[in-house]
Amino acid sequence: MATKFLLQDSRYKTTTLKKHLIQHLIISGSSSIADIAKELQLSIPTVTKFVSELMNDNYILDLGKQNTPGGRKPNIYGLNPNAGYFVGVDVEVKKVLLATIDFCGNVIDEGYVVRYNLEDTEEAFDRLCEIVQDYIHQLEIDTSKVLQVGINLGGRVNPKTGFSYSFFHFDDKPLTEKIEKRIGIPVNLENDSRAMMYGEFLAGVVKxxxxxxxxxxxxxxxxxxxxxxxxxxxxxxxxxxxxxxxxxxxxxxxxxxxxxxxxxxxxxxxxxxxxxxxxxxxxxxxxxxxxxxxxxxxxxxxxxxxxxxxxxxxxxxxxxxxxxxxxxxxxxxxxxxxxxxxxxxxxxxxxxxxxxxxxxxxxxxxxxxxxxxxxxxxKLGIRGGLIGACMLSRSRLLGMI
Ligand SMILES: [Zn+2]
Missing domain, CATH: 3.30.420.40 (ATPase, nucleotide binding domain)
Structure with a gap:
């Protein structure tokens, strides 16, 4: 299945290079094999091979000939929006907001808001897991393609280890591991302010x-x-x-x-x-x-x-x-x-x-x-955290951050 490659250990050189190729397409939108080879400093045959494999796995699409005046028109390639999805969860003091982006970063679902009391209790933790599960179940997409769920929490959060110290720190297990066990999907945890910043960086006021x-x-x-x-x-x-x-x-x-x-x-x-x-x-x-x-x-x-x-x-x-x-x-x-x-x-x-x-x-x-x-x-205002949670989740899975 297509999702397996991205979850694979990045110590494999091929996996890392393919992730770099996808990162390049996220930033550029679309690119020719020659441009990818130049950007990643790889040979044309190597890039051709990777592109072909990523197309077979449905990660990227052949977008046809580039429409440029004069000269040779190379084929260009872009990401397949349906290759996978990322869910963002913005946990606020009195509500939880949820949204989904596709593989290209387009917001495909937004506006799901649930009243919630953020308290440092087992009950509040259980309720949060339920909210995330309910949201994913009602999405009109192939939910087996949800690659990661990004969750924002206030206070002290360590995204690398998955620990949250201000909320739900009941034992010595990372919070990400506990939520993953409940919802069956990898989880990325982030501090709320940093998530808002990242939303602005990729989809807001930053040029x-x-x-x-x-x-x-x-x-x-x-x-x-x-x-x-x-x-x-x-x-x-x-x-x-x-x-x-x-x-x-x-x-x-x-x-x-x-x-x-x-x-x-x-x-x-x-x-x-x-x-x-x-x-x-x-x-x-x-x-x-x-x-x-x-x-x-x-x-x-x-x-x-x-x-x-x-x-x-x-x-x-x-x-x-x-x-x-x-x-x-x-x-x-x-x-x-x-x-x-x-x-x-x-x-x-x-x-x-x-x-x-x-x-x-x-x-x-x-x-x-x-x-x-x-x-x-x-520019994103109160949507910033939610969009940032989705974007951070994709960036982390692809090794961009
Ligand atoms: Zn203080």
Missing amino acids: NEKNILFININWGLGAGIIIDGKPYYGKSGFSGEVGHVCALDNEIICNCGKKGCLETEASGYAIERMSHERKAQGCTSILWDMMEEHGEFLLSDFVEAVLREDVLAIEIVEHIGFVLGRWVAGLINLLNPEMVILGGPLSATQDYLRLPVQSAIRKYSLNLVNQDTQLVVS
Whole structure:
């Protein structure tokens, strides 16, 4: 069966070279045998043989003659979209979102959302496995061709070993192994901010930039880093914990148990706390009606209040933008990125958030360094994590990351 080759051990040289060939077609879209040979530095007969074998296994398709004016027209080859599928699972605090991409990276199913309570319990783990299984069963594709399931979780995650330390770390087995046992499909685990960043990198706001800093402003605050076109993980996959940098001299206890973390002043939790403080002071805002209507404080309500030009909500987003921007300025000095992306739910406030961040960057970073950096808002928005989970799953199976 076609799927076996990709799951085969990459120590076989032929397997590695075939994976490189598929990677090249992912990046280029389609290519001639001569172009593949040049890119992979292989001989024409070798590439012809690999192409023929990959066509027999249904991984790639002959797309016919290239339509170019004049000269010889070589045959071009591209990936077969139906060679395999990748499921993405974005686990959020109150819901799980699922989607599927085909082998070419096209989203073929999206919009499946299930209410869920993310808690560090056996019951929540069982429920998550059930949700993934139910989703795969209802897909209108040959589900035996689902090659991998990519799952995003918040907190400390080690994608290389498959361990999650913030959720479902009940014994000494990797979480990926436990889920694989339940659903019968290989699993790739990723930190939520890094998955969002990867979604933007392959299918969002990033064009050709290769050095990128992504900031996820959600209930918590996280970051993802791409260096020379590859996600940067650090030793154990814990890079990007910018929310827990000790940045402030305050007395607010953070979710991590320490105090003074950046997240205590620049995150959804901070917004909720500041809103309640302002309400207690007697300030007016359309937020209070929204909170009463929904019975709780929702980030989506806060974003709506900003976009409806609620003065209090704008003041709060300006404050967190400036606090955040001061630290982004430091990260720009450190990394010299080409692009900084503001992502996560609060990035939907667009320029209300971007402008104070930009202002703080101008004020606090080195002028020569920040001239290299574009500050942009995420294009995929709240879809970013889900698309990233699918894309990361494919990239990891193919050895691209
Ligand atoms: Zn903290």
